[in-house]
Amino acid sequence: MFVLALTYVKPNEEADKHMxxxxxxxxxxxxxGWFLASGRKVPRTGGVVLAIGPRAEIEAYVAEDPFTVHGVAKYEITEVAITRTAAGLDVLTN
Incomplete structure (x- = not known):
């Protein structure tokens, strides 16, 4: 699983233009089928996406995000090797 943490590097008004x-x-x-959950950070300084899939494809897809293309946000991609989940979340361990 991957945690895609994006942080705005431009004001929220600029992010709104590309929302x-x-x-x-x-x-x-x-x-x-790559994204499992997503949302804004609080306070609104960016967002987070929980994702699964091949790392190279996820990285290439992040490069295509309009926020990336227009320099609105920077991404940090963290891979997590999930070893235990709550009932019903076994998709995270694949």
């Missing part, structure tokens, strides 16, 4: 295409990118990540 619609970013959210289309997020929806596509879910459609691909």
């Amino acid at each position: 619609e295409p970013h959210m289309a990118w997020v929806r596509e990540g879910y459609a691909k």
